Amino acid sequence: MVKTLRISDENHKDMLKVQGEIQAKSGEFTSMDDVISELVRNFRKRK
DSSP states (O other), X not given: OOOOOOOOHHHHHHHHXXXXXXXXXXXXXXXXXXXXXXXXXXXXXXX
């Protein structure tokens, strides 16, 4: 099952930046699911 999120262009650009950072660290392909998981993990750490 594929779910679609509707986000603004600005948010999409920010997610692409995070995706690039993760890929640079790992050297492997990173899906948007991985990006969202990373963002959620970082959000939980801050709270």
